[in-house]
């Protein structure tokens with residue numbers, strides 16, 4: 421029997437990058453998976469279904485915009501109706517914007533706080549009653565190395581990611597005597613569209629080749645000089661879902677090639 425047979429996982433922002441990698445890992449371990457996000461949603465759902473084929477999983481999709489609380493409520497009504505609730509909640513949807521604070525567009529600040537932080541409050545408050553009732557649940561927040569340390573020109577992102585690390589600790593304490601655990605994962609650089617855009621911008625700004633921009637980006641922060649992969653983050657997610665992690669609570673677990681060890 422696979423680790424997550426009979427459980428349902430919701431991964432927000434699972435149509436790309438880290439979220440898709442985590443959704444595939446959960447499906448391979450037998451979880452029913454609800455996919456969420458924008459883009460080629462049907463292709464992503466099909467990929468997740470394929471990953472869980474041997475375990476006969478079910479997949480679902482809901483296109484809630486995670487900046488909109490009423491759409492998140494609709495997503496949870498769908499999860500309850502079609503899957504009987506959410507056992508594994510991975511709060512992953514996120515966006516980035518890079519600018520000095522005095523130039524930071526107010527609308528971008530609001531969007532980053534809504535998608536990267538407030539959405540996790542809404543999903544967690546909606547998932548928690550069912551998790552408590554079943555006395556089992558996993559809330560895994562994809563934070564960032566920027567939940568532990570800062571970088572210039574990322575004030576909204578750093579504020580949101582520090583916020584979600586604090587939120588993780590608070591809810592972990594609220595659930596400490598239950599079968600529900602709440603933890604955060606703090607990746608360093610992962611080569612996804614979110615980071616590729618920063619590499620492209622850097623190459624254009626400095627008039628250098630993309631390869632050079634990639635090496636410079638890593639060299640500045642990540643001592644291993646290697647990107648973390650979505651597959652590695654999926655493996656850690658699966659560990660946090662396993663009985664071995666029953667007493668791992670309120671942690672912010674860095675997977676950052678040494679970034680925050682400096």
Ligand code: NAD
Nearest residue numbers: 433435436437438457458485486512514564609610612614
């Ligand atoms: P990505 O751009 O590849 O994927 C983002 C996903 O979120 C997509 O599925 C997108 O459709 C979805 N999304 C965006 N806005 C949404 C909204 N309003 N509602 C619903 N879905 C929405 O990004 P990624 O690099 O895979 O990042 C995923 C998470 O990991 C983010 O929270 C990000 O902050 C975090 N993270 C990424 C890195 C990295 O280096 N890539 C490092 C640390 C943390």
